[in-house]
Amino acid sequence: MQKNLLKISTLSFLFINVIFTQKSQGATITSTPPISFQFNQVSEWFTGLFDNTKQVASNPIVPPITMSNCGVKLVGDELMENTETVYLEQRTGGFPFRVRLYSFFSNNDSQVTISINRFLDETSLLGLCDRPQSQQVINTNNLDTFSCEVNLSLFQNSYVGNNSPTGCQTTFPGGKVISDVLIQPNFIESLDRIFDGNGDLLFGTTIAFERVGTVPEPSILLGLFLFSGLGIGIGRKHD
DSSP states (O other), X not given: OHHHHHHHHHHHHHHHHHHHHHHHHHHHXXXXXXXXXXXXXXXXXXXXXXXXXXXXXXXXXXXXXXXXXXXXXXXXSSOOSSOEEEEEEEEETTEEEEEEEEEEEOSSSSOEEEEEEEESOOGGGTTGGGSOGGGOEEEGGGEEEEEEEEEEEEOSSOEEEEOTTTOEEOSSTTOEEEEXXXXXXXXXXXXXXXXXXXSOEEEOOOEEEEEEEOOOOHHHHHOTTTTTSTTTOOOOOOO
């Protein structure tokens, strides 16, 4: 009798455990936010003032870098809705060395895509995140034809992605850049590996940014759908 009771108890426990596991797995699947929420969220996490002070303290070989990212309004002829655009400006020693436009959007239901554009004239944009919100505007005529894309996937409160093995073209013939990125609410880690035309690695250092403050976020705070893509329509150039 005791053995039978033990068997019944064991089977009951296993049954309950299976049901609980199935429900937990189901909850995990259904709890994944829609893609529209994801590219809003990751663009918010990407927006703000960051630096790599802690990384430099532990590894002085890494250059000190500050990064100012702010939501901007994009104006021009070829605009696309349901896209969040963020202006990025990186400085070292007080001098700007990387200025880009990051566009967050999605072409499917599983990944967020970042499209990265250079500017034809970046000098006029320097310090954009410190200007009044009414002046945080970029014209599509100032965008270079160069663009680079990285796909991001949501995994345990992090957006991770890379564009290996294709990467993006560099300014020198045959070269390419392979990018890896990790974006969390207050932390961004990026690695750009630059290869020459022979496939030899020229440069590649991971930079670990931590949030140190906020910058004006006119588009992020107002929301994507309220203003149909950052107020006046946001987009990227169609291929």
